[in-house]
Amino acid sequence: MSPDPRAVLAEAAALHRAGQMEAAIDGFRRAAALQPSFTDAHRMLAMALLQTGRPKEAVQSARAASNLAPNDPHALLLLGVGLQAAGQAEKALAQFDKAVKLAPGFGEAQFQAGNALAALGRFKEAVARYSRALELDPRAVEALANRAVALGRLKLHTEALADFDHLIALQPWMPMHLANKGNLLLETGDIAGAAAVAEKALETAPRDADVLFLLGQARFASVDLEGARSAFQQAVDVAPGRVDIRVLLAQVLRRQEAPTEAIHQCDAALxxxxxxxxxxxxxxEAKRAAGDAAGALADLDSALAIAPRHVEAAVARSYVLADLGRMGEVRPAIERALRNGPKHSDAVFHLAMDDLALGRWAKGWAGYEERARIVPPTYKPLPFARWDGKEIPSELVVLGEQGLGDAIQFARLVPLLAERGIPVKFLVRAPLAPLMTTLHPGVALISDESDLDLSAPGLRWVPLGSLPLLIAQDPAAWPSVPYLAAEPERARQWRHVRETGDFVIGITWQGSTRRDIDVGRSAPLSAFAPLAAVPGVKLVAIQRNAGEEQVDEVPFKGRLLRLDADFDADGAFLDSAALLQHLDLVVxxxxxxxxxxxxxxxxxxxxLKAVPDWRWGRAGEASxxxxxxxxxxxxxxxxxAGVFETITEMVRGRMAARPEVESGASA
Known part of the structure; x- marks a missing residue:
């Protein structure tokens, strides 16, 4: 005698309630096999299969149930849920619509239809379905939560935030609602608001990975790298399997100049x-920062093989190719990035720098404006109107930006503004201000925003690096050199560096300590050995801070004149500018x-490295x-080695061609 299918179903249901899923599924299958027309057996089997992550099998059982009960909206709903889980949103939507037609007041069917529409990217329609579900049940929290997300995707931020606030009021104990609100605030640029929401959520859920992830992102966006690292590390500790968190932690570590640790996080993610x-x-990116260009290229190629439209990887690949000296491949790599992200800031900015390197000034300076939108941007806007290059402002503040070298390069254009009759204030870092006092008598130097009267009518500002685009695109039209000068009295104090017969060379070898900027630019001091070996050459180590420690590591340290610790202490480059007046050459x-x-x-x-920064062009000896x-x-x-062999021969040639100079004379 065959078992009673109802008894088998009851036993399987008990196993299901006890959490013994596989045994329950076997029981549901036996009940359905014993009586193929047993709708409940197919329905419960479908539900168990969905719960165990087997949507394709669930669809088969749900379809059997709906075929047996074609007018049952619940059977249609179950089939739709199975199709949705199997990635067939369009087919799922058709089943949900059938259920709604049979039962217009079936709120769950409206809700699931909204989910299917959201999966199809039809967010406006999804919002309408979620709203209908909420009309039927005002406390349908999932419908409210999903509507908030859909509204956010439609950029209807005010409406979305209102839904999130309603959710928080309904379920204040749920950190997920606060986290979702914080993510929306982050998307809208309200970084402080996102951080505040995350902090509030942590009060009730201190070990919630999503909340910690949000806090880390908010801190990262506000350039609080240490705070971001702490939050992301806590999130990884809570959820070690979350690859997305590890990848952002790796980015923070890389920006903190810890590439080895960043690589470790990426290894764990992979x-x-x-x-x-x-x-x-x-x-x-981390391997590039660690000096492993070949390894970096392999990883970026892997990223692009998996995601051919990954714009950041394509941009990064362009500058790794530059590191490797593969000049002909650099621009095609940037153009590939732009094809996939024509408005991507990094891609536009890198193409602009290549245009500038090739002397395509108008196009290059236009794209160079994208530096304001890269991460991190090169300057922070001032809190008043920006100059458009056309009007004559009552006062114009030129905002210094980027590194010291950039400030010196572009400062050359500031006097053009004064010569046009524009009252100019040049806002520069305090250490650089003393050097810039020699720039032009019509240019006022300030080093603090508090020196500005923000209420002054007609006050405008402009970033220093935007002056080429606005007033002088072709460097051939820039003011002549020299445009800075050493203090005369300070210059006289450095006459002692020269003795009769010396060929005095000032040397620097280490630039920025930021690995992403300095890749391949700096040479070790040991590379200068051929110069030190030339009879009659006197080397002066002008290097300050990073890199100075190398002096004690080279065999020719006895031939290096080292400067006192207070050199340039009262102003960036003041002593350097004075010293340079008595040098035959700087290398x-x-x-x-x-x-x-x-x-x-x-x-x-x-x-210079094989493919140097844009400002040095792509070929030739002239700047x-x-x-x-x-x-x-x-x-x-x-x-x-090859570079310094060439430089050494140049120095020998200059030494042979120089006129005789007396001790203490200026070169």
């Missing part, structure tokens, strides 16, 4: 998801010293910005 393009991208890598020598009109040789500089480029990426 162990959990071997095809996570973001983890490959971030590991590629430097791509550092701010190159810009200083160029601005002072002093002779210098600049040692379009500084006539007194000579450029020597690597012929092979990373080969400083």
């Amino acid at each position: 162990e959990r998801d071997p095809r996570h393009a973001g983890a490959f991208y971030e590991r590629g 430097t890598t791509d550092t701010s010293m190159a810009h200083l020598a160029g601005a002072l009109g002093r002779p210098a040789i600049v040692a 379009v910005f500084y006539p007194s500089l000579t450029l020597v480029r690597q012929t092979k990426a990373g080969d400083w």
